[in-house]
Amino acid sequence: MRTRYIAVLSLITMGIGFITTLLLPDSTIVQLLKGGFEAGLVGGFADWFAVTALFRHPLGIPIPHTSLLLKNRDKIANSLISALNNELLNKESITQKLKQFQLLKVIGSSVTRLVRKRSNRVGALNLLQTLLTNLPLETIAPLIQKGITSTIRQTDVKPLAEKALHTAIQANWDERALDYALDQGRAWVSKPETGYMLGSIAQQKISEAKVGGIMGFAVQAFAGFMNEEKLGTMIQQLLLSGIQDLIQPGNENREKLIYEIRNQIQRMSDDEELLNRGKQWLIDKAEHSDSGEFLLKRLEDIRSSLLASLEKEKLSGGKKVVTAVKYIVRKLQAEKEMTESAEQKVLSFIVDSVEANHYRLGLLLKDNLDQLDDRELVRMLEEKVGGDLQWIRVNGALCGFIIGLILTSIQWI
Known part of the structure; x- marks a missing residue:
């Protein structure tokens, strides 16, 4: 260590100077130099003793109050741990530093x-x-399949059925379903082949009717007068007229039909046995191996689609990544309240985590110190601060030399 050599050299210089003045003829200058070298030698030795006493026993002699660092290593370690826990890493100081940091703004930039x-x-x-x-x-x-099954098992279907019923009525889903069914029925009835089919069925049923007397004669006369086409057309017109009436809002029969539909739905939502059967059906479907294969295939399709999109984006240089990041940053900047709230939550989490675990840093520091033997600890400290401490010896020798000159001069006066 260079500073140690300088310190040793300063002490040797004072010693040689003092011995030299002893051998020179007595004169005013010699006496003045002798006083300076003598005081410098004493100061150099005193500071050497003081600096050495911090790390070890001077000259290996167990003089009291020496080797201070080794004798007090536990106190020093505990002091460092206490300072780390209570001063350097306390909640208030961490919070203040983190508030100045503006975490989300720095991350966004x-x-x-x-x-x-x-x-x-x-x-x-x-x-x-x-x-x-x-x-x-x-x-x-x-x-995922297990999670879906577990969710279905733990779900009470009755509140869901009641909520679905309420939502359906509020949104008029029952009326929409009825109108859809009527539209499809009208389209089916309007087809020519439907009229022919209805006529054929009616003709067959009339011929099979067993009615005697005058009523039977009238039925047979009607059947002979009407053919399949005429019967089909007549039935078509009747059905289309009935459907048209049901489609009209406010129609009495329509209101009765909607009322009945809602009553049936209400009964279904109150039928616990039916709901439990429906729930069990969903569970069986969710647990079935086919559902697992279907779910796996859908996941693979999603992954393939995402990989293709990423490859396409990569070929374009990732321009959409820049757009997405800028959009998110602008969105966060616009939502100041949300951003500040999120930042406070993140900061609180960090502060609480540090506060709850900062004692572990102290334990880690103590464990590392305990792993060092005395020789390694002294060597480490001398490497870190020994250089600065050696200058104390140099300054001691120089200051002692100057003070010696001053004191010798005072004696003359």
Whole structure:
């Protein structure tokens, strides 16, 4: 260590100077120099003793109050731990520093700078592709299937049925379903082949009717007068007229039909046995192996689609990544309340985590100190602060020399 050599050299210089003045003829200058070298030698030795006493026993002699660091290593370690826990890493200081840091703003600026480079964007897309490719869908799919089944088992279907009923009535889904069914029925009845089919059925049923007397004669006369086409056309007109009446809002029969539909739905929502059967049907479907295969295939399709999109985006240089990041940053800047709330939550989490675990840093510090033997500890401290301490010896010798000159001069006066 260079400073140690300088300190030793200063002490040797004072010693040689003092011995030299003893051998020179007595004169005023010699006496003055002798006083200076003598005081410098005493000061150099005193400071050497003081500096050495911090780390070890001077000359290996166990003089009291020496080797201070080794004798007090536990006190020093505990003091460092106490300072670390109570002063350097206390909640108030961490909170103040983090508030000045503006976490989300710094993160947003850093991410924006990163995505400006094409290589960073492509690298991020490559990372996403790798993560998606290595995603174990064969393991994830059964977990999702199990989660869906568990959710169905734990769900009380009666409140859901009641809520669905209320929503259906509020949104007029029952009327919409009825109108859809009537539209489809009108389209089916209007077809020529439907009229022919209805006429054929009516003709057959009339011929099969067993009615005697005058009524039978009238029926047979009607059947002989009407053919399949005429019967089909007549039935079509009757059905279309009835459907048209049901389609009209406010129609009495329509209101009765909607009322009956709602009553039937209400009964279904109150029928616990029916609801339980429906719930069990859903559970059986969710647990079936076909559902697992279907879910796995859908996940694989989603992954393939995402990988293709990422590859396409990578070929374009990841321009959409820049657009997405800028959009998110602008959105966060616009939503100041949401941003501040999120930042406070993040900061609170960090502060609470540090406060709850900062004692572990103290334990880590103590463990590391305990692993060092005395020789390693002294060597480490001398490497870190020994150089500055050696200057105390140099200053002691020089100050002693100057003070010796001054004191010798005072004696003359």
